[in-house]
Amino acid sequence: METKKSIFGKFRGQDIVKYTLINDSQTRISVLNWGGTWQEFVVNENGVERNLIWGLDSIEEYQRVGFCLGQSIGRVAGRIGDAQFKIDGQTYHVDMNEQSHSLHGGKNGFNTLIFAGELSQEADSANITLSKHIEATDDNYPGNLDVQIKFTLNNNNRVSIEFTGDTDSSTLFNPTNHVYWNLTDDRTSLAQQWLQIHSINRLEFDVEKVPTGKKLALQGTAYDFYKAQSMKNALERLKAEDGGLEFDDAYEVTPSMGEPIAILGDTARQRQVEIYSDRNGLIIYTANPFDPQKQALHQYNALATEAQTLPDAVNHEGFGDIILRPKQPVTHTISYQYSVQ
Ligand SMILES: OC[C@H]1O[C@@H](O)[C@H](O)[C@@H](O)[C@@H]1O
Numbered sequence: 001m002e003t004k005k006s007i008f009g010k011f012r013g014q015d016i017v018k019y020t021l022i023n024d025s026q027t028r029i030s031v032l033n034w035g036g037t038w039q040e041f042v043v044n045e046n047g048v049e050r051n052l053i054w055g056l057d058s059i060e061e062y063q064r065v066g067f068c069l070g071q072s073i074g075r076v077a078g079r080i081g082d083a084q085f086k087i088d089g090q091t092y093h094v095d096m097n098e099q100s101h102s103l104h105g106g107k108n109g110f111n112t113l114i115f116a117g118e119l120s121q122e123a124d125s126a127n128i129t130l131s132k133h134i135e136a137t138d139d140n141y142p143g144n145l146d147v148q149i150k151f152t153l154n155n156n157n158r159v160s161i162e163f164t165g166d167t168d169s170s171t172l173f174n175p176t177n178h179v180y181w182n183l184t185d186d187r188t189s190l191a192q193q194w195l196q197i198h199s200i201n202r203l204e205f206d207v208e209k210v211p212t213g214k215k216l217a218l219q220g221t222a223y224d225f226y227k228a229q230s231m232k233n234a235l236e237r238l239k240a241e242d243g244g245l246e247f248d249d250a251y252e253v254t255p256s257m258g259e260p261i262a263i264l265g266d267t268a269r270q271r272q273v274e275i276y277s278d279r280n281g282l283i284i285y286t287a288n289p290f291d292p293q294k295q296a297l298h299q300y301n302a303l304a305t306e307a308q309t310l311p312d313a314v315n316h317e318g319f320g321d322i323i324l325r326p327k328q329p330v331t332h333t334i335s336y337q338y339s340v341q
Pocket residue numbers: 067068078104209248249283285306
């Protein structure tokens with residue numbers, strides 16, 4: 001294992017650091033302390049380097065492109081209806097940063113922060129831990145929050161992200177990483193990428209994409225990825241059956257670090273990534289972050305996967321508990337296992 005540290009750029013006068021973890025098979029990941037951004041996941045296939053995720057080469061590009069590309073999202077990933085929720089009977093209001101809801105932690109979410117970083121190494125793994133103390137007044141959530149985001153790469157080509165939250169007053173904690181994948185050879189579209197999700201239900205959304213509380217059965221619909229479907233077929237079917245032009249959907253999954261909640265790969269069956277998560281939700285989102293014209297034409301080259309507790313959980317019975325209590329730190333883990341086939 002090897003670790004590296006370099007200056008990636010500057011943000012508001014501060015140096016932004018890029019941390020790189022490299023394993024014995026020359027697989028590497030890089031992470032920025034700006035936004036807790038997962039910038040690259042490069043594998044070496046018979047001497048050919050392939051980046052499996054989308055990342056950019058400067059802070060300016062990240063700011064121009066947006067899309068939360070590879071960024072850490074929190075305190076709460078996804079939408080909170082009416083930008084409000086109750087904890088112990090008390091109502092709290094958070095940033096209404098999209099229509100009448102709050103999205104991805106509000107305007108000062110994790111993806112806007114600069115973290116402190118610490119590299120560490122063991123025999124068969126290396127990791128980078130990003131930490132930050134967030135005051136309640138910084139992002140308008142109750143409770144001061146100490147957050148740590150630890151990225152680990154091991155010699156088995158597995159990347160794990162552990163999010164730990166510790167608060168002094170009850171708050172919400174449902175972070176994720178907004179990684180975008182393209183596992184195909186030419187990386188121009190999703191036509192040759194397949195996806196499997198071990199899920200039988202998705203969430204119904206209202207016009208603002210806020211969950212209504214209802215779950216919809218997937219079986220027999222274009223949304224059903226229980227058996228692997230190519231993204232090309234799924235998008236064509238979605239359009240034909242539903243008039244749908246994108247996937248931006250929340251799937252209910254069974255939390256497991258032993259069985260993948262989802263698997264994606266290229267249709268030539270050369271490589272795949274299994275996703276493991278200890279929480280009950282997976283958002284998938286199709287996009288073309290770099291080409292506004294193609295995005296408008298729904299010609300996608302990127303698939304975001306966001307493992308988390310189901311969105312808007314605090315406002316719906318049975319969606320899961322995202323309340324973080326004082327003196328009870330919580331850690332959530334997402335793992336991504338690359339393999340060649
Ligand atoms: O912020 C980028 C994207 O993130 C996804 O999680 C949301 O569901 C999309 O609606 C949003 O555009």
